[in-house]
Amino acid sequence: MAASGMVPTEKAPYALNRATGDLADGAAKLAEEVGSTAVEAVLAAANRTMKSKGAGAAMGSMKPKPALWYAFDDKDQDTADWYPQGLTGSEDSDSIGVPAFLVSWYFKPAAGERGIRLSFVSPKTLKYRHALLVLAKPDGSYGPINIHAGGIACHGDLLYVADTEKGLRVFDLNKVLDLRTAQNDLGDDQRVGRHGGKLHAFGYRYVIPQTDAWELAKDGPNFSFVSIDRSGGTPKLVTGEYQESAPNGWVGRWDLGMAGGEPADAFIMGHPKIQGAMSYSGKWYLSQAAGSGANGKLLVYSGDQLQTRPFPIGPEDLTVQDGKLWSVTEFRGKRTIFGVSL
Incomplete structure (x- = not known):
């Protein structure tokens, strides 16, 4: 893979160990009581x-503009509390029965x-709804998860969420x-968990408890984004690290289903x-940000050749759906899901 324009690096620092603990028991306890949908x-x-x-405004000076983009509603555009980060879709999952973005x-x-939340979006109706991701315990208690959730990817029924310092x-x-x-x-939109004999989730109707985890065997690297490469024979989970000023952020790929250990390559x-990073049909796609007031870039490596393409302001995680490369933009008044050609 040296010809990809990406420099191969040692795989051992990125090894993952499974860390289920009591997560599955807590999720099962809550699901037994509430019921799944x-x-x-x-x-x-x-x-x-x-x-x-x-x-x-999210498109800034981008020319040509994306063929398709969808903006979140006014309330979600205006809030200074919540920031979109990760993106995946029903094609990544292959188990969701209707077109969807997450x-x-x-x-x-x-x-x-208030932790992290997940939006389920229909690109057909343009309707969407938020759900709260929670950590549940076997005693039936649950609460918010305080992480950045910078990237997500769905494989089958499993949703992988980047946890910056853990995996x-x-x-x-x-x-x-x-x-x-x-x-x-x-319940009370100011509460989460069990209070006064009721279940609360800050007013959200839907909650999704964590069921499993893959944690770094050694401290050091960060996990900032996630995607899935479905262009080859075996789907691969792609994840890696954002670095603010240094150029040595890493990216690695694991064969799915996850078995832990070192990535297949890094x-x-x-x-x-x-x-955000995505490998697809022999190319690497990298989503590069430039702050809240300037257009980002899409960096595309084909072999050792780099192509720089225009991108909106505040681009984040990447996914492929309907033959297009999709991303989400994060800044207030500029929050969109958009698709461009591969």
Whole structure:
């Protein structure tokens, strides 16, 4: 792979160990009480609407502009509390029965913590709905997860979420839990967990408990983004590290299903501010940011040849769906899902 333009590097620092602990037991306890629902049902109950080619400020000076983009609603555009980061889709999953995108958001305020949430988006209806990702215990308690969730990828029913300092958290999309099946209302929108005999999730109807984890065998590298390469015979999970100013962020690939240990291969990318990476049909696609006021870049390696393509402001994680490369933009008033040619 030296000809890819990415520099091969030692694989051992990125080795992962499975760390299920009591996560599966906690998720099973909560699912037994609440009952699970399908992703398709969440999409059918979507309560927000995206706007086709809205939030045009996200495109900045990009020429040509993407053929397709969808903007989150005004409330999600305006909030300073939640920032979109990760992106995956129904084609990555191959188990979700309708076209869909999934977007992760992290909660930013200095005071208080509401963790991370996941948006289920229909590109057909442009309707979407948020769900809260939670950590559940075998005693039936649960609470928010305080991580950046900079990237996500879905393989089958499993959702992989980047945990910056630890590795990967795993959520089972068969365990999307509808609190309305357990009680008549959604509880207090200022609370999470069990209070006063009711279940609360900051007002969200749906919660998804973590079921598994893959943690770094040794401290050191960070996990900033995740994607899945389905262009070869064996799907590969791609993950790696954002570095603000240094060009030596890494990227690695694991065969799926996950067996832990070292990645199949690992590379130093040679560029700072990489927010997402995707390998597909022999090429590498790198999403490079440039802050909230300047257009990012899409860096494409074919062999050792680098092509630099225009990209919107604030590009993040990457995924491939419907023959296009998709990403999500993060900044206030500029929050979109957009697709460009591969």
